[in-house]
Amino acid sequence: MDMRKLTWISSSVILLLLSSCASSSDSSETTVRIAAAASLKDVMEELAPLFEEQYNIELETIYGSSGKLARQIEQGAPVDVFLSADLRWIELLKEQNLVAKDTYIEFATNRIVLIGHDSTSPLDTIQDLKLKENEQLAVGNPESVPAGTYTKQALERIQLWGSLEGQMVFGSDVRQVLAYVESGQVDYGFVYASDAMISDQVITLTQVDNRLHDSIVYPGIVISESRTKDQGQKFLSFLTSDQATDIYKAYGFNPMRGGKIEQ
Template sequence: MKYLVYILLALSLLINAGCNNQESTEEHELFISAASSLSDVLSKLGDAFESEHPNTTLTLNYGASGKLAQQIQQGAPVDLFLSADQKWMDNLSEQKMILRNTRANFTQNKLVLVSTDNANTPINNLTELSTSGLDQIALGNPESVPAGSYAKEVLTASGIWNDIKNKLVYAKDVRQVLTYVESGNTDIGFVYASDLKRSKLVTEVTKIDESLYGPINYPAAVMASSDTKEKAKAFIKFLQSDEAQSILAEYGFGS
């Protein structure tokens, strides 16, 4: 009888060892929808995460936060959402589409007004936009693009929104705003500080008082429908690590 117990114990250990080995070699694919302003830095963050989790592959989808949230609401298979503002994460939270205890802010940004390096845009403050003679001012669509919403907030607080509405050119996301300005299709545009650091073709026109708009915090959360919740949680934890924060700072993010 004693030998039978030993045999059963040995078999149990072998089975457990096999299960643990299977878990350690199991392949995971993590689908991440992220604000377009993160497109450069997230690629590097993804490489760093994958090197620490060699059996995990990240599939990245970028766009305006509002559009991405709408895709999730329509059933897009997403494990993790990285938004450029709180509004769209709040919408998903209200619909119980995220795991609320996983929600965390992982970086910040600032709003900047830019033009091409060779453009002649002598603007000392935002109120001069209404009398500057500029034909076109680019910003993200305030309905779906957080950078555009922040820009509208700034222009409204400055008292010039109604004066320049006819000059505004709406873009599908903040990266398109940057492209408009870089190519000279628009005179100036509202982008993030991280976009200014990224581009060698634009320069800051004038400082924007940060009291004119709310704090730009980037929240992350795991989707309630995710089949890879633990890996998604691990990625959020990684975003808050010193290594990830250093990479984000390198790309112009942070306080």
């Protein structure tokens, strides 16, 4: 099977899961449903219990590429809060009046890195990346995966995208790209620094110069059709708390507060 067609979870399944959650009327008013970029999974698994204990508000989170999640929200998926890895998907929802005014925040930034296996030699820059005839490179689908979008921008800037594209395998989100490299199905992959940090099966070969692509910013916003807007706003405020900041740092993100990056 063409690996480009493989996905962890289809858009229709995501929508089905969300709709299933919404059908439970006894929890719909007290549970905040969050659609979060796949790269936030480990961070969210630490943040969610802290928030739930502190505010006595239940969270339900689904993960996927920011593009696919935004399209599901467009189609009416019952989401209360959207955490993206790319500003453009928030802008898309804003243009359609699908987000609540004055709820937008930016809470973290990241870096794109090239990963490989222990036997692979580190590179000085991505300009040094050369694939042998039988080697493959995993990249998030640039149409829906922000990490893939940033990667394509960088490789196009240094005129490498065209020569490498024929040996690329496109992942449905950044975690699938990581899994491809971890499993040995491909030789290299472009992921976030935070994804590389959580894996002991890959090594970081080099970082991508962040001047080669758009700024990597993680924004969050409450969806206009949410029935738990106040609770969703509390969660977004929690994302800029000291507790959250420490967790971002532990997982390789740079926290943001007031539009500024905290080192």
